[in-house]
Amino acid sequence: MNQDFKNALWGTANTLRGSVDPSEYKYPVLGLIFLKYASEAFAARRKTLERAFSDPNDDLYLKDPEARVSFLEDRNYYVMENVLWVPERARWPFIQGNAKQPNIAVLLDEAMGLIEADNPKLDGLLPKVYVRTVLEQNTLGSLIDLVASINFDAKDGGDVLGDVYEYFLGNFAGAEGKNAGEFFTTKPIVSVIVEVLAPRKGKLYDGACGAGGMFVSGKRYALSHGSTARDISIYGQERNPNTWKLAAMNLAIRGLDFNLGESHGDTFSADKHPNLKADYIFMNPPFGAQSEWPRDSLMNDPRWVYGIPPAKPAHFAWLQHAVHHLSNKGQCGIVMPNGTLTTTSGGEDTIRQKMVEDDVVECIVALPGQLFLNTQIPCCLWFLAKDKSKNGRDRTGEVLFIDARKMGFMKSRVNRDLSEEDIQKIAQTVHLWREDDDRLPVPEGEEAPVYQDIPGFCKSATLEAIQGHGYVLSPGRYTGSEETEDDDEVFKEKLDELVGELKGLFGRSDGLRAEVKKGLKELGYEL
Numbered sequence: 001m002n003q004d005f006k007n008a009l010w011g012t013a014n015t016l017r018g019s020v021d022p023s024e025y026k027y028p029v030l031g032l033i034f035l036k037y038a039s040e041a042f043a044a045r046r047k048t049l050e051r052a053f054s055d056p057n058d059d060l061y062l063k064d065p066e067a068r069v070s071f072l073e074d075r076n077y078y079v080m081e082n083v084l085w086v087p088e089r090a091r092w093p094f095i096q097g098n099a100k101q102p103n104i105a106v107l108l109d110e111a112m113g114l115i116e117a118d119n120p121k122l123d124g125l126l127p128k129v130y131v132r133t134v135l136e137q138n139t140l141g142s143l144i145d146l147v148a149s150i151n152f153d154a155k156d157g158g159d160v161l162g163d164v165y166e167y168f169l170g171n172f173a174g175a176e177g178k179n180a181g182e183f184f185t186t187k188p189i190v191s192v193i194v195e196v197l198a199p200r201k202g203k204l205y206d207g208a209c210g211a212g213g214m215f216v217s218g219k220r221y222a223l224s225h226g227s228t229a230r231d232i233s234i235y236g237q238e239r240n241p242n243t244w245k246l247a248a249m250n251l252a253i254r255g256l257d258f259n260l261g262e263s264h265g266d267t268f269s270a271d272k273h274p275n276l277k278a279d280y281i282f283m284n285p286p287f288g289a290q291s292e293w294p295r296d297s298l299m300n301d302p303r304w305v306y307g308i309p310p311a312k313p314a315h316f317a318w319l320q321h322a323v324h325h326l327s328n329k330g331q332c333g334i335v336m337p338n339g340t341l342t343t344t345s346g347g348e349d350t351i352r353q354k355m356v357e358d359d360v361v362e363c364i365v366a367l368p369g370q371l372f373l374n375t376q377i378p379c380c381l382w383f384l385a386k387d388k389s390k391n392g393r394d395r396t397g398e399v400l401f402i403d404a405r406k407m408g409f410m411k412s413r414v415n416r417d418l419s420e421e422d423i424q425k426i427a428q429t430v431h432l433w434r435e436d437d438d439r440l441p442v443p444e445g446e447e448a449p450v451y452q453d454i455p456g457f458c459k460s461a462t463l464e465a466i467q468g469h470g471y472v473l474s475p476g477r478y479t480g481s482e483e484t485e486d487d488d489e490v491f492k493e494k495l496d497e498l499v500g501e502l503k504g505l506f507g508r509s510d511g512l513r514a515e516v517k518k519g520l521k522e523l524g525y526e527l
Contacts, residue, residue, distance in 0.1 A: 030168060208283050
């Protein structure tokens with residue numbers, strides 16, 4: 001879809017919300033986009049069936065006209081093609097026809113309930129928020145008219161509304177500021193992970209799935225490389241109940257089969273897929289203040305094979321959780337703060353060392369700052385694998401380091417983006433290193449490229465070399481890039497930590513002073 005049209009849609013929708021907070025406004029808007037998309041997909045499938053039922057040369061041909069009408073309302077013909085069944089009073093023509101009626105809010109909530117009733121996987125997940133929304137009645141009608149202006153374009157492969165849905169998610173994330181990362185990971189980061197993992201067939205897992213953007217991108221990659229929707233199985237978990245519902249909507253409108261657990265829940269204390277061994281793991285877990293886990297109740301959990309991580313931050317709990325859920329031939333890409341590459345606190349350095357020694361760290365990519373909507377700190381990507389000999393070259397005993405900190409361009413005053421060339425350079429470097437021949441298309445008549453270390457950008461290091469650097473994993477140490485401060489925690493958090501330490505020191509100092517004064521007093525001296 002044309003970017004200008006997307007921008008115009010967002011601008012109009014943003015104007016309509018008035019003083020309503022984006023965190024409340026997004027559910028009514030995204031719910032309407034969901035209804036329109038589901039109804040359009042249903043209508044497209046219905047037209048296909050009409051043609052098939054009327055064509056004597058088609059396997060689905062029905063001679064009886066009444067039978068044709070009857071079978072058009074048979075939900076089995078829709079779900080067999082991963083199309084949501086949409087009851088009549090939830091279809092867009094009915095919704096738009098009643099947009100200006102005083103009971104439209106009731107009708108919208110009813111439509112969501114009808115779809116849930118006919119699609120058990122969505123039970124309790126759709127936003128039945130219209131009766132209690134703070135939006136004025138005429139604003140709700142105007143929003144329906146706005147969403148009605150979004151139409152399919154054949155050349156977009158029938159995913160226009162899905163793209164708009166994702167676009168609106170991203171804009172709501174930006175509007176919400178620091179809470180945005182809770183449900184949305186920006187496109188450049190997702191793209192790097194997906195292009196490196198290159199999913200084709202198998203089980204995809206995200207233990208902190210947010211609104212499901214990683215899954216959507218993984219599906220797109222798989223379908224564009226010859227796979228079908230049935231080749232991909234999606235497993236996810238999300239602790240925030242509203243974000244969990246957004247993920248289900250995001251996946252459902254794209255016709256994807258998914259298992260997000262029977263409810264939202266904390267990934268550590270209530271793992272919804274405890275026995276899952278995934279072929280591909282994509283994750284962007286919470287950072288900083290949001291990153292913690294119930295350590296006291298999970299001290300003996302089997303996931304901590306490399307050591308019990310501190311309760312906060314939970315970075316090394318997430319890393320070990322990912323390793324636990326990897327299949328023997330699986331691959332993982334997980335977003336982490338740069339501090340995980342160098343930290344020596346809370347036993348995290350020992351866990352990092354053991355992970356390196358166990359040879360599950362495949363690649364580390366240092367990314368530039370300002371890629372996130374809600375923080376300007378730089379991050380890194382950890383790529384993990386239990387078997388480094390599964391594809392092309394056997395890279396057992398080696399780790400690939402990529403320093404991409406200088407890549408990208410500023411797309412706004414505060415946010416950076418990566419170009420498609422940047423993303424492909426990172427991904428193709430990993431594939432060259434692995435010698436993933438099927439991921440490296442070579443033009444006819446040309447020789448296949450060969451991986452080479454590039455000073456300042458990439459370096460294949462042995463475990464012995466990493467040991468020589470004290471198991472610090474900053475790519476700049478190995479590629480020869482200029483070193484920068486790797487501890488990228490938010491300044492306030494660092495200051496709070498220092499103030500806490502100072503308070504403790506002052507407390508001990510006061511205690512020592514009192515003891516010294518008491519001792520001197522017993523000797524007849526006063527201070």
